[in-house]
Amino acid sequence: MQHIDYSQYSLNDLFILVKGSDKDAFDCLYRFTFKGLYELAYRKLQDEDVAKEIVQDLFVDLWDKREQKHIHEVEKYLYQVVRFKVIDVYRRRRVSFAELDGMVDTLVDYTNQADTPFYTKQLKQYVNNWIETLPKKRKKIFQLRYHEDKSTGEISKILDISPKTVQNQLLTTANALRGLLQKYLLLILLFFFGS
Incomplete structure (x- = not known):
């Protein structure tokens, strides 16, 4: 050999x-x-x-x-x-x-450059881990709205809470998720363009 x-x-x-x-x-x-x-x-x-x-x-x-x-x-x-x-x-x-x-x-x-499937998998895991940390009611509202595509009125009836509470919870969650994704995006951009 x-x-x-x-x-x-x-x-x-x-x-x-x-x-x-x-x-x-x-x-x-x-x-x-x-x-x-x-x-x-x-x-x-x-x-x-x-x-x-x-x-x-x-x-x-x-x-x-x-x-x-x-x-x-x-x-x-x-x-x-x-x-x-x-x-x-x-x-x-x-x-x-x-x-x-x-x-x-x-x-x-x-x-360095990213392999897109790797980043996609990491982002999904990152968001799913974050969702698991939400308070119970906020997590349920989020899942009903974004996983089951329920309207604010439907969520209100299912959980027996006011539509305003649903809207407030969704707004709070959306703002928190936006902040989380901005941090993730910042990490990715720094990986791509950092020195």
Whole structure:
């Protein structure tokens, strides 16, 4: 068996080999990128174990789903995934939006492009997690209006509350959601255009 010198391959070329189940190319991709990905996660989290876990999970997922993934800019993709995993860690730790706002500037270390399906999935998860945090009545009103397409009058009758209460709750929820989406959009824009 001939030994291949992977050091001359670009990360994108290595990923093409990885898609073909080349374990040596995968190991090389890991070695070439682990340090930078780990350092990014560690700088954001200040936790060695979690930073290592993020990068290792990223590579396990990359290997397991290598045939389904269509990645054109491997380095940008890897750094983007680490950023989202860092945000997920903060979300699990129930970091407040004030703290998340403080992180925005530090999250931008590497300009990259997004894979649209990845962002769409993250946005849906982000919004669904937010909906779960709403007070019970506000959550029910939101679901009736936007998931079941009920009118203000119908919601009022279903929940036995005044139409004005429904309108106020919807307005409060819409304003909060708008703020949430603005923060998410700001993160995305910073990822795209940050320096």
